[in-house]
Amino acid sequence: MTTEKEGTLHSRILADLERLILSGDWPPGHRLPFEVDLAAQYGCSRMTANKVLTQLARAGLIERRKKSGSFVAQPVAQAAVLEIHDIEAEVRSLNLAYGYRLLKRNILKAAPADLAWPDIAQDAPLADILSLHMAGSRPFCLERRLINLQTVPDAAHQSFEETPSGHWLISQVPWSAAEHRITAVSATAETAELLDVPRGTACLVVERRTWSPDGPVTLVRFIYPGDRHELVARFQPGES
Amino acid sequence: MTTEKEGTLHSRILADLERLILSGDWPPGHRLPFEVDLAAQYGCSRMTANKVLTQLARAGLIERRKKSGSFVAQPVAQAAVLEIHDIEAEVRSLNLAYGYRLLKRNILKAAPADLAWPDIAQDAPLADILSLHMAGSRPFCLERRLINLQTVPDAAHQSFEETPSGHWLISQVPWSAAEHRITAVSATAETAELLDVPRGTACLVVERRTWSPDGPVTLVRFIYPGDRHELVARFQPGES
DNA sequence: AAGTGGTCTAGACCACTAT
DNA sequence: TAGTGGTCTAGACCACTTC
Structure with a gap:
């Protein structure tokens, strides 16, 4: 119970619980204290505890079940912004077979010259992974990923030959937390060959940077043939 | 006060107020009843009224000011998904002069062959507007817009020569409500000429469909030179 | 059947700010 | 300085769901 002195009571409780969840101390599936217990712990009324848990639930961090309690939800971070990026699910939703191929995997002692990552030091140790996602027999998406080994040291010992990173x-x-950057480029010779499209084809580039509470985690660049892909984002005001 | 019988008390009040705002009966800037008055109107406690107004504020539909009251916010629908699309603001944020040029404007009695709009009937009356947004002396973005004249009949009498549609x-x-579709295409000869880029340049295409409570409003397609534009979407879990 | 979340109340005090 | 939103309480009843 950190309970700093800033802000309102329920925002302090909220911050405490968020930290426990985001840090992984309370992993997905972990049961949170019941409302009455939480109220007792913080010496507040049940209404205040309820407000906090309701807010966590609306943010998607926890799931609440009557009679059972409240549980840390499975992470679905990026889905909330653009409903993409579980590429396997996306391919399967098109009724195509999903395939994955590792093309390259290196451990670097400094950031590569061709892919800037402003969040981390120039000499940070990185894993550099190039892979291809297939839909049926055709290339679907080229993935280039950097992983910050200071934040995720175990990535150094993963081959990523079978499992997408x-x-x-x-x-x-x-x-x-995540940030997406979306832009369009013409396929270079190398990209065109890997994606099996004519050189110069317009491609959609989605770059995502991801943070954990411990620091920057990964920078990933997806390149899709523009004629084979479309991002969709819906918005309804007032749904909160 | 419609006060249907479905759902909880505060969700009924919420639905009432949402309808008044979304329909335009309460236009942007309109002041909502104070918490105490709202509570009196619905015969509920102030807590319940507060919950409703707090929720509306979090959804961005209203803005609350102490001592003044709560006011219907300016519509910023699309900004909540991708922080773009007020092109003028975007250009000015780059410290460039903003310019606007109307290229074409037609009234159609049926959907055009080259731009599908699945939401409306094939023979719906439409305004068809092609315009160019400039940043300094260079083209910044090509806009092609269809407006549904059944939903917005006044659009038939607007020239859009000075004001962007x-x-x-x-x-x-x-x-x-809005839906965005983002993809990449190679510039056609016509597009390339209008945007002053080489033919075949990779371009970012953002297509937005918009609905009001009365029905489909507009379909707009923005084409940006891929090297001159980037969409950014940030996401923080737990911020609600 | 018991325990949990969902909702609501009547009242309170505080902080901010427009007047 | 008075009015408004922001927050919190202690208690209540209900509905649902798992035990």
């Missing part, structure tokens, strides 16, 4: 990462780093 | 629309249709 994204899947492995999400099991390691339970929750995170 | 987006600005005018937002003043007419107070709130809306």
